[in-house]
Amino acid sequence: MTELSINSPISDLEVLDFWNKGEKILNVLPAGDSNMNLVLRVQTNEKSVILKQSKPYVRKFPQIPAPIERIDVEYQYLSRINQKESLRPYSPEVLAYYPDQHILITADLGTEGDFSKMYQADFSLSQNHAKSIFQYLNFLHQVDGLGFPENLEMKKLNHEHIFNFPFLEENGFDLDSVQPGLQDLSMAWKRDTQLKSKITELGKRYLSTGKTLLHGDFYPGSWIESQGELKVIDPEFGFMGDAEFDLGVVLAHGDLSGNSEIIQQAFQDHYTLPYSQALLDQYHGVEILRRLIGIAQLPVNFDLEAKKKLLEKGRKLILG
Ligand SMILES: Nc1ncnc2c1ncn2[C@@H]1O[C@H](COP(=O)(O)OP(=O)(O)OP(=O)(O)O)[C@@H](O)[C@H]1O
Ligand SMILES: [Mg+2]
Structure with a gap:
């Protein structure tokens, strides 16, 4: 499994089978303030996406254990929301989920902030x-x-x-x-x-x-x-x-x-x-x-x- 961090080289992200043929990753940045998980904004020559990876601990405080299955909860929740016409406009679309790597990729809703x-x-x-x-x-x-x-x-x-x-x-x-x-x-x-x-x-x-x-x-x-x-x-x-x-x-x-x-x-x-x-x-x-x-x-x-x-x-x- 790929254990990603804020400093991961682009080559660690390129190995995911998510990218189109010829798609090039140009930039990887922290997506915003986060304590619990690794949340990256990945910009390519085609699009910008948000990649979230859960860890068996709180990312900012690795001495505090936290359930790694939380990314699965997030995936299941967003999948249900994505299926409802009434709720779909309110949340990012799920683009890919790699359960073994605890990675969820969703659409990037921009940088206007919370x-x-x-x-x-x-x-x-x-x-x-x-x-x-x-x-x-x-x-x-x-x-x-x-x-x-x-x-x-x-x-x-x-x-x-x-x-x-x-x-x-x-x-x-x-x-x-x-x-x-x-x-x-x-x-x-x-x-x-x-x-x-x-x-x-x-x-x-x-x-x-x-x-x-x-x-x-x-x-x-x-x-x-x-x-x-x-x-x-x-x-x-x-x-x-x-x-x-x-x-x-x-x-x-x-x-x-x-x-x-x-x-x-x-x-x-x-x-x-x-x-x-x-x-x-x-x-x-x-x-x-x-x-x-x-x-x-x-x-x-x-x-x-x-x-x-x-x-x-x-x-x-x-x-x-
Ligand atoms: N789909 C998205 N589009 C744009 N920005 C996003 C998206 N998802 C996350 N972000 C940005 O990344 C930040 C962290 O994301 P998120 O809150 O999901 O992470 P977290 O690790 O669960 O954070 P926390 O420690 O607050 O629980 C958000 O506050 C937001 O600024
Ligand atoms: Mg959170």
């Missing part, structure tokens, strides 16, 4: 993009997910950083390194036993199998802009679960990016499937909390007082 810019104070999400987010989920949550991989190992990774680690009183992560005073502030949440038992219950639910095909990591880092339109990538955390999980994550990032009004409005206008408000509130709340006091920090622009307000909101959403 929606992490949403967290900047001066950014407002457009109505069109907000609509795309919920139209996408509305279509996705109707897809027949029969036979979709359980993806339990990836879920366990996520579970730890959503439902457990952020709420441990002593987890070795000094929140003052994020913002002075945040460590102290966080203790009231880490010591709230009623809150924590609800979160533990919700975490168990997250780990079980549900009825709806989910993206599983549906936040601004998984949305990219392509010719002005919002597209969805990186479904390696996909699984069959609660629709409220994908929805709650979006609503939380509405709050965390100061775009909650436009997101809530688009949710009301464009998501038409049934859901449980109580369950949605809980997933929404826990995503707010874990993004503020867990390890998966975002480039948010809030002072301590604003974070406290959001933390209060998260707690209320969970406790009901």
Whole structure:
């Protein structure tokens, strides 16, 4: 198997039987910010494609093991999306899959970048993009997910950083390194036993199998802009679960990016499937909390007082 890296010589890529006769690889670059996998933009004299290879570890932190089958989840998810007329326009086309080499090649949607810019104070999400987010989920949550991989190992990774680690009183992560005073502030949440038992219950639910095909990591880092339109990538955390999980994550990032009004409005206008408000509130709340006091920090622009307000909101959403 070809173990690729950012520094692989072009000859390592040329051996794939993917290229046309006479096609020449001209350039190989990192495709964008990524932690988990190797993601390359490969430019030839004919086209530009994205090549993604999973490793048995987190690419950026090789000491952290990670399930190599995640690329298969991504392949299966995108294949299903590619087959649906309603969803096809939202995601890159799968061009080739080499399961033995853990390599997936998809169309290149361009270099406009992801929606992490949403967290900047001066950014407002457009109505069109907000609509795309919920139209996408509305279509996705109707897809027949029969036979979709359980993806339990990836879920366990996520579970730890959503439902457990952020709420441990002593987890070795000094929140003052994020913002002075945040460590102290966080203790009231880490010591709230009623809150924590609800979160533990919700975490168990997250780990079980549900009825709806989910993206599983549906936040601004998984949305990219392509010719002005919002597209969805990186479904390696996909699984069959609660629709409220994908929805709650979006609503939380509405709050965390100061775009909650436009997101809530688009949710009301464009998501038409049934859901449980109580369950949605809980997933929404826990995503707010874990993004503020867990390890998966975002480039948010809030002072301590604003974070406290959001933390209060998260707690209320969970406790009901
Ligand atoms: N089909 C595509 N077209 C254009 N750019 C892409 C495409 N796929 C990925 N990218 C770019 O590469 C980046 C990394 O891709 P992706 O998020 O799939 O990798 P990852 O290793 O799973 O990242 P993460 O560590 O965030 O989970 C994206 O943020 C985006 O900028
Ligand atoms: Mg990823």
